Amino acid sequence: xxxxxxxxxxxxxxxxxxxxxxxxxxxxxxxxxxxxxxxxxxxxxxxxxxxxxxxxxxxxxxxxxxxxxxxxxxxxxxxxxxxxxxxxxxxxxxxxxxxxxxxxxxxxxxxxxxxxxxxxxxxxxxxxxxxxxxxxxxxxxxxxxxxxxxxxxxxxxxxxxxxxxxxxxxxxxxxxxxxxxxxxxxxxxxxxxxxxxxxxxxxxxxxxxxxxxxxxxxxxxxxxxxxxxxxxxxxxxxxxxxxxxxxxxxxxxxxxxxxxxxxxxxxxxxxxxxxxxxxxxxxxxxxxxxxxxxxxxxxxxxxxxxxxxxxxxxxxxxxxxxxxxxxxxxxxxxxxxxxxxxxxxxxxxxxx
Amino acid sequence: xxxxxxxxxxxxxxxxxxxxxxxxxxxxxxxxxxxxxxxxxxxxxxxxxxxxxxxxxxxxxxxxxxxxxxxxxxxxxxxxxxxxxxxxxxxxxxxxxxxxxxxxxxxxxxxxxxxxxxxxxxxxxxxxxxxxxxxxxxxxxxxxxxxxxxxxxxxxxxxxxxxxxxxxxxxxxxxxxxxxxxxxxxxxxxxxxxxxxxxxxxxxxxxxxxxxxxxxxxxxxxxxxxxxxxxxxxxxxxxxxxxxxxxxxxxxxxxxxxxxxxxxxxxxxxxxxxxxxxxxxxxxxxxxxxxxxxxxxxxxxxxxxxxxxxxxxxxxxxxxxxxxxxxxxxxxxxxxxxxxxxxxxxxxxxxx
Numbered sequence: 001x002x003x004x005x006x007x008x009x010x011x012x013x014x015x016x017x018x019x020x021x022x023x024x025x026x027x028x029x030x031x032x033x034x035x036x037x038x039x040x041x042x043x044x045x046x047x048x049x050x051x052x053x054x055x056x057x058x059x060x061x062x063x064x065x066x067x068x069x070x071x072x073x074x075x076x077x078x079x080x081x082x083x084x085x086x087x088x089x090x091x092x093x094x095x096x097x098x099x100x101x102x103x104x105x106x107x108x109x110x111x112x113x114x115x116x117x118x119x120x121x122x123x124x125x126x127x128x129x130x131x132x133x134x135x136x137x138x139x140x141x142x143x144x145x146x147x148x149x150x151x152x153x154x155x156x157x158x159x160x161x162x163x164x165x166x167x168x169x170x171x172x173x174x175x176x177x178x179x180x181x182x183x184x185x186x187x188x189x190x191x192x193x194x195x196x197x198x199x200x201x202x203x204x205x206x207x208x209x210x211x212x213x214x215x216x217x218x219x220x221x222x223x224x225x226x227x228x229x230x231x232x233x234x235x236x237x238x239x240x241x242x243x244x245x246x247x248x249x250x251x252x253x254x255x256x257x258x259x260x261x262x263x264x265x266x267x268x269x270x271x272x273x274x275x276x277x278x279x280x281x282x283x284x285x286x287x288x289x290x291x292x293x294x295x296x297x298x299x300x301x302x303x304x305x306x307x308x309x310x311x312x313x314x315x316x317x318x319x320x321x322x323x324x325x326x327x328x329x330x331x332x333x334x335x336x337x338x339x340x341x342x343x344x345x346x347x348x349x350x351x352x
Numbered sequence: 353x354x355x356x357x358x359x360x361x362x363x364x365x366x367x368x369x370x371x372x373x374x375x376x377x378x379x380x381x382x383x384x385x386x387x388x389x390x391x392x393x394x395x396x397x398x399x400x401x402x403x404x405x406x407x408x409x410x411x412x413x414x415x416x417x418x419x420x421x422x423x424x425x426x427x428x429x430x431x432x433x434x435x436x437x438x439x440x441x442x443x444x445x446x447x448x449x450x451x452x453x454x455x456x457x458x459x460x461x462x463x464x465x466x467x468x469x470x471x472x473x474x475x476x477x478x479x480x481x482x483x484x485x486x487x488x489x490x491x492x493x494x495x496x497x498x499x500x501x502x503x504x505x506x507x508x509x510x511x512x513x514x515x516x517x518x519x520x521x522x523x524x525x526x527x528x529x530x531x532x533x534x535x536x537x538x539x540x541x542x543x544x545x546x547x548x549x550x551x552x553x554x555x556x557x558x559x560x561x562x563x564x565x566x567x568x569x570x571x572x573x574x575x576x577x578x579x580x581x582x583x584x585x586x587x588x589x590x591x592x593x594x595x596x597x598x599x600x601x602x603x604x605x606x607x608x609x610x611x612x613x614x615x616x617x618x619x620x621x622x623x624x625x626x627x628x629x630x631x632x633x634x635x636x637x638x639x640x641x642x643x644x645x646x647x648x649x650x651x652x653x654x655x656x657x658x659x660x661x662x663x664x665x666x667x668x669x670x671x672x673x674x675x676x677x678x679x680x681x682x683x684x685x686x687x688x689x690x691x692x693x694x695x696x697x698x699x700x701x702x703x704x
Contacts, residue, residue, distance in 0.1 A: 148686040153489055153652045155660045292652070305505040309505060312504050331682060334680070335500075335509045336566065343567065
């Protein structure tokens with residue numbers, strides 16, 4: 001079998017991580033890397049800042065160069081957070097008869113907020129016999145998939161609390177700016193009122209995915225966003241929050257079923273939580289039969305976790321039936337330490 | 353769509369639990385219950401010791417009565433622990449064109465120890481267009497599936513420790529006898545030497561499943577079994593271990609990859625662990641990028657967990673491609689709170 005052929009669209013933090021990870025794996029080749037601006041024309045390894053002596057060093061190019069009919073088995077798309085903004089790109093990949101994995105948070109369960117666009121993509125994917133998946137660490141794993149996997153061992157479920165307490169300290173200047181690290185409470189409230197605080201994208205998708213899998217009807221869904229104001233000065237490699245300013249964002253959501261809060265989502269993200277005695281971790285707490293009281297501490301780091309999911313789901317997407325699929329349709333995610341080709345069904349390979 | 357039709361073969365502790373759970377669910381009917389001896393001919397609810405006013409109370413019957421061509425969508429087989437001892441039963445169900453879920457520990461990854469029998473069942477299942485799955489809490493979830501799901505968020509894995517520290521106190525007299533609770537150390541060693549201590553069945557299956565999913569070659573595999581000798585008198589509802597006698601069994605296994613212990617399995621099971629300060633729990637510890645340090649405490653109770661997995665995987669097995677499949681081939685397990693029919697693909701329904 002030919003090596004699995006991958007195009008990476010978007011060589012930012014996520015796309016670069018996917019590239020570096022794939023370049024260390026067996027039986028898989030990066031045959032295309034797409035970006036814009038001054039990265040175009042540069043050798044990929046130069047953009048990544050790392051050499052991979054056993055692998056081919058392709059050039060970063062344009063959409064026209066690398067999105068061509070059956071050019072690769074799959075395109076990993078790392079450009080957007082939303083269904084609407086990634087729709088045209090996904091459509092173009094599908095029309096060129098290649099599978100898609102998207103890092104867009106909303107693509108993890110696109111019908112939650114964009115049922116019509118999802119239906120269009122699903123039809124188109126089926127016509128072209130390819131598969132589209134959105135995934136990442138969250139949504140896609142820690143706050144939804146992992147919760148569902150634990151309910152598999154339960155005969156009944158009464159209430160679910162999914163909590164992710166994470167540190168923003170490993171992230172760079174873009175995330176510090178986006179999450180309002182160091183700004184005043186007034187500015188936070190202004191930005192929030194103007195719809196300019198993104199916080200966490202994905203609760204609508206996580207909750208709808210869990211509701212549909214469990215077979216419960218979501219009567220009401222709402223999210224909350226509050227500033228985490230620090231009492232002490234905090235400093236991370238790329239961020240700084242003086243006492244009294246914003247050190248992070250506390251994101252919450254709830255989903256009502258049968259008139260009660262069935263889904264409780266709790267996701268405070270901040271720089272240097274250890275400094276104020278907060279233990280970071282991923283928590284799954286389920287009131288059911290039996291009960292679940294699970295913690296992974298410290299939390300799975302968001303950047304690495306998303307890169308891993310994008311890479312590890314490649315064979316599952318190639319092997320899947322055609323259409324728009326989600327993490328509840330495919331076999332379980334797991335790391336791939338051997339040859340990627342051993343995980344691929346012969347009849348699903350595009351580049352023979 | 354007709355309700356999902358289920359036959360339960362074996363109305364012991366597991367089969368009774370499956371029956372009681374299914375009788376509380378929507379869109380699913382128990383259309384057959386098979387046992388031997390004096391249960392045959394009795395109404396199922398009498399055997400279960402519980403009434404279900406909205407459900408039909410069938411009679412417990414024989415294999416001949418309920419294993420008939422396309423009589424049900426699936427048969428849940430709760431009779432054996434081993435591939436060889438359940439082979440003829442599974443074969444008979446397949447030949448009658450019904451899907452199978454088996455609670456036999458070895459069926460969770462049957463090719464680990466019985467590749468030829470697995471191949472025969474796989475061929476036969478494909479010829480009859482039905483699916484066979486073995487599952488349960490362990491093997492099937494806590495010590496293998498859950499570990500793999502966590503590796504999905506990792507770009508690399510160096511070493512895996514899967515630990516399940518559980519209490520045998522909820523179990524009845526049969527388990528107390530089988531696990532040697534209260535016997536002397538000498539008797540334990542005699543039984544062990546004579547191959548009469550079963551301990552935990554499933555390490556070979558869990559480790560081979562993980563190795564195959566990750567794509568690593570298992571060079572060597574071995575298990576260990578040691579008596580847990582108590583320093584203090586311990587008493588559980590059905591068991592008693594005086595100080596100096598056996599309060600449980602410590603099961604271990606290791607799997608070597610590239611000359612190193614890659615898989616470490618650790619599963620001490622005993623009555624009243626709390627009495628000696630032991631916190632029970634399910635632990636997933638992975639040295640990788642990033643690391644995993646996860647605990648669910650107390651552990652998922654084995655009996656309930658296995659019953660849940662047998663019930664919750666019913667739709668996934670009905671929907672699956674034909675053949676012998678395992679937990680790494682199917683979509684993730686999750687609880688089912690709604691109507692079972694909503695989880696079934698129309699074209700895969702046997703009883704239309």
